[in-house]
Amino acid sequence: MAQEFSRRELLWPGAAVAAGLVLGAGLNADAAEESTKKRKKGKGKKAKADANRCVVVWSEGTAPKKVYPNDINTAIAEGLKELQGWDIVVANLSDPDQGLPAKVLNRADVLIWWGHQKHNQVKDELVDRIVKRVKEGGMGFISLHSSHFAKPNKKLMGTPCTWGAYVGDSLTLKVSVKDPSHPIAKDVKEFTIEHNERYSDPYAVPTPKAVVFTGVATLKDGKTDPSQQGLTWEVGKGKVFYFQPGHETNPVFFDPNIRKIMANAVQWAARSV
Ligand code: ZN
Secondary structure, three states: OOOOOOHHHHHHHHHHHHOOOOEOOOOOHHHHHHHHHHHHHHOOOOOOHHHOEEEEEEEOOOOOOOOOOOHHHHHHHHHOOOOOOEEEEEEEOOOHHHHOOHHHHHHOOEEEEEOOOOHHHOOHHHHHHHHHHHHOOOOEEEEEHHHHHOHHHHHHHOOOOOEEEEEOOEEEEEEEEOOOOOHHHOOOOOEEEEOOOEEEEEEOOOOOOEEEEEEEEEEOOOOEEEEEEEEEEEEOOEEEEEEOOOOOOOOHHHOHHHHHHHHHHHHHHOOOO
């Protein structure tokens, strides 16, 4: 059933369509399809909404406005807009059906998830639907930073997903490519980002299929802490990628290196057709 949404909620999606995104807050699948058709029509092509793949970028809306004026989901979505043949949908915890009504989730080839303070507000019923989409439907799942404790991430991993330590005493993180042959590392070279919160190994998860990125945090006292940064798994029919950077006070999702990794991860995580 179509959800009602206000004119105010439509304003941002309108701008998003112009920018190559499909829609934002208040999303529903009917609106997504309509927006996609309009976008295609605008280019003078026939509407082929189903021909495009779909990535949904979800966040809980708690990032500081001075760092992420339109939250983390929008920053990530903007970084994906160069992807050809993809519809990019922005979803938020406060949207109807917590941003993921069945028609949207069922259309998603990949779901990107950023959560931190509101993990417990995510309904178990939604978590079950996400896990089913991954395991049985082959939807890719990309879990970012503090989403190691997100309900869908923990359920997909089946382990506590704890890190050895969480300390806000770092200044920078140097990210290195450990598996250069991996598609998520395509055209990515070593880079350094602003980084205040380090998670230290070990990470309590199943043995990953690949460790694509490692990193070294430089601490305020000059010491360093190496840890895993980007790991992959296969869970049922779906692919899962976890990426450690992304603390809400560091604007890393505007960084071109991180944006490249996100775009690569989306393409990798989608089920091959
Ligand atoms: Zn954090």
